[in-house]
Amino acid sequence: MKKIITFLILFAFATPAFAETVVFNTNTGKYHKTSCTWAKKCTVNCIKIDKQKAKQQGGRPCKVCGG
Ligand SMILES: [Zn+2]
Known part of the structure; x- marks a missing residue:
């Protein structure tokens, strides 16, 4: 039981x-x-997508917030 809880906590953070x-x-x-x-x-012109997908589409991080 303890292992399952540990796994769930790790998963939540990961x-x-x-x-x-x-x-x-x-x-x-x-x-x-x-x-x-x-x-x-x-x-x-903005859409909400995963950071990885933004990079795959040639996206560059914003200089103000760092992406
Ligand atoms: Zn920004």
């Missing part, structure tokens, strides 16, 4: 690292943290 959502600007090719000021300003 999950965000795999699926980090960023705001990807398809117009400029830059991606932002969802908390970034520019991400909030970007409403037309």
